[in-house]
Amino acid sequence: MPDPESTQRLILASASPRRAELLQQIGVPFAVAATSVEERRGVDESPRDYVLRLAREKSRAGFAQVQQSSHAGAAVWSLGADTIGVVDGQILEKPRDFADFTRMMRLMSGREHSVLTAVCLSGAGGEFSEVVETRVRFRALDRALLEGYWNTGEPQDKAGGYGIQGMGAVLVESIHGSYSNVVGLPLEALAELLERAGIAYWQTGTKLGATCP
Numbered sequence: 001m002p003d004p005e006s007t008q009r010l011i012l013a014s015a016s017p018r019r020a021e022l023l024q025q026i027g028v029p030f031a032v033a034a035t036s037v038e039e040r041r042g043v044d045e046s047p048r049d050y051v052l053r054l055a056r057e058k059s060r061a062g063f064a065q066v067q068q069s070s071h072a073g074a075a076v077w078s079l080g081a082d083t084i085g086v087v088d089g090q091i092l093e094k095p096r097d098f099a100d101f102t103r104m105m106r107l108m109s110g111r112e113h114s115v116l117t118a119v120c121l122s123g124a125g126g127e128f129s130e131v132v133e134t135r136v137r138f139r140a141l142d143r144a145l146l147e148g149y150w151n152t153g154e155p156q157d158k159a160g161g162y163g164i165q166g167m168g169a170v171l172v173e174s175i176h177g178s179y180s181n182v183v184g185l186p187l188e189a190l191a192e193l194l195e196r197a198g199i200a201y202w203q204t205g206t207k208l209g210a211t212c213p
């Protein structure tokens with residue numbers, strides 16, 4: 001296990017409440033620094049390269065941000081992540097509108113798609129990253145189901161347009177691989193990165209991270 005003395009030094013470079021909850025779940029003390037990174041795929045960029053680049057850009061932006069703030073002394077690592085769905089080589093991000101949502105759901109209906117999450121830790125001590133894939137199979141979805149789900153408001157801010165941890169669970173027939181990876185952070189792979197960076201987890205009594213000024 002990493003040295004518990006080296007724990008108060010992690011910034012979560014994310015506005016995602018899911019990621020904050022997952023980090024808290026494994027007992028990592030952290031502060032939150034929201035970053036703004038443009039999510040635009042490059043020409044010929046593979047889904048894996050794309051998701052990893054975004055996670056890196058987020059973690060580096062978080063690290064640069066805290067270096068300029070009063071947290072600089074304490075925060076030596078920044079964690080960024082990005083999640084996408086992939087089916088038939090197409091990348092599924094947050095739905096722009098109902099039409100975009102139904103387009104993505106039709107691609108996933110009654111079959112398997114992949115969810116890729118990239119995590120990256122950036123710090124003065126270096127950079128560690130990983131991309132994790134989970135395969136998710138949906139049951140057959142009809143229009144009434146899609147309309148009902150869209151109207152819950154849950155799909156709008158989620159990659160692929162669903163939340164496996166929420167009402168979207170009813171769409172899922174089976175999953176192969178890490179569950180937390182689908183929600184936004186692959187906790188088992190992240191634990192290994194934290195160990196490499198010397199950041200302790202399983203700290204009891206940790207609270208949701210405060211926002212950096």
Ligand SMILES: Cc1cn([C@H]2C[C@H](O)[C@@H](COP(=O)(O)OP(=O)(O)OP(=O)(O)O)O2)c(=O)[nH]c1=O
Nearest residue numbers: 014015016082083158159162163164182183184
């Ligand atoms: C597939 C799936 C995605 N998601 C979420 C995880 C991510 O928050 C979101 C994907 O968008 P991201 O762009 O990865 O993340 P974000 O914009 O929410 O947050 P930030 O960039 O600030 O870190 O979709 C779920 O919550 N449940 C799911 O089942």
